[in-house]
Amino acid sequence: MEAAYKETNNTAEFIVVNRGNFQQKLLSEAVNVATKINEILQRGNIDLLKNAERLALYVAENREEELIAFARQEGVAWAEHSLTLSFKLEWVQAIRRTLWHFLFQYDKIKGVHKTGEDFYRLEKEVNDHVDQFLNNFFIGYSDYKDEMLKSQRKLVEHLSVPIIPVSTSVAVLPLIGMIDSYRIQTIEEKVLLDISSIKIQTLIMDLSGIADMEIDVIVRFKKILSGIKMMGCDAVLTGLRAELVRKMIHAGVSFENQAETKGTLQQTLREYLVIEQN
Numbered sequence: 001m002e003a004a005y006k007e008t009n010n011t012a013e014f015i016v017v018n019r020g021n022f023q024q025k026l027l028s029e030a031v032n033v034a035t036k037i038n039e040i041l042q043r044g045n046i047d048l049l050k051n052a053e054r055l056a057l058y059v060a061e062n063r064e065e066e067l068i069a070f071a072r073q074e075g076v077a078w079a080e081h082s083l084t085l086s087f088k089l090e091w092v093q094a095i096r097r098t099l100w101h102f103l104f105q106y107d108k109i110k111g112v113h114k115t116g117e118d119f120y121r122l123e124k125e126v127n128d129h130v131d132q133f134l135n136n137f138f139i140g141y142s143d144y145k146d147e148m149l150k151s152q153r154k155l156v157e158h159l160s161v162p163i164i165p166v167s168t169s170v171a172v173l174p175l176i177g178m179i180d181s182y183r184i185q186t187i188e189e190k191v192l193l194d195i196s197s198i199k200i201q202t203l204i205m206d207l208s209g210i211a212d213m214e215i216d217v218i219v220r221f222k223k224i225l226s227g228i229k230m231m232g233c234d235a236v237l238t239g240l241r242a243e244l245v246r247k248m249i250h251a252g253v254s255f256e257n258q259a260e261t262k263g264t265l266q267q268t269l270r271e272y273l274v275i276e277q278n
Helices: 011-017 019-029 037-044 048-060 064-080 085-110 116-159 181-198 215-230 242-251 265-277
Strands: 170-176 202-209 234-238 260-262
Touching: 011 019, 011 048, 011 085, 019 048, 019 085, 037 048, 037 064, 048 064, 048 085, 048 116, 064 085, 064 116, 085 116, 116 181, 170 181, 170 265, 181 215, 202 265, 215 234, 215 242, 234 265, 260 265
Parallel strands: 170 202, 202 234, 234 260
Antiparallel strands: none
């Protein structure tokens, strides 16, 4: 039995007044998502039925700016709660089909018979708006995920620059692994901030875990050593590997004026701790 529809003056009102029919048709078009509506509401406080009507009204009323803002907002919400993208894609396509069904019912009640040109113009407007929603949804989703990855990477990088106080004035920074342009920036931020906050007078930087550094990173590292000196802190380098020293010699780069160099971390720690005790 075909559902009964209440007549209205425009398509937006037609959707609102016939909300029950709209939701029923929508749920029949998105079978997989229909079973997840309550779960998504509880997990992310996202009301799929309410938001579907909101999207349909933005499309029907040609409210492009609000549609884009809403799409970005939805993208962030789905990314924030790690909701399944395939459900969103199925849901939006179901909204598209339901909206077309309602446009057909509206014209049918009104006795409107669109010409081919009018139909294709409407088809382009409606589908372009729905596609615009999807595009901006995925932009919002992707941007949020990218920011999360950046913040997580920054956290990991900060954890990979462990400045360890060994006395009231001496701290050790053991560096391990590859140092690229991104990580050297993290080292710069962490070192200068911790010298200021912890009141470090001597920072022992152990490079025995660093196999290699590119020349531009070495130059940046030299500038960090200069910054350490400017803050009234003495930098001591230990564990410089032969391969790294050879590269510095050939590039004409030296840390001689910026830092004192020692053989091993163990020897250096014994020396500085004995000095401090005396």
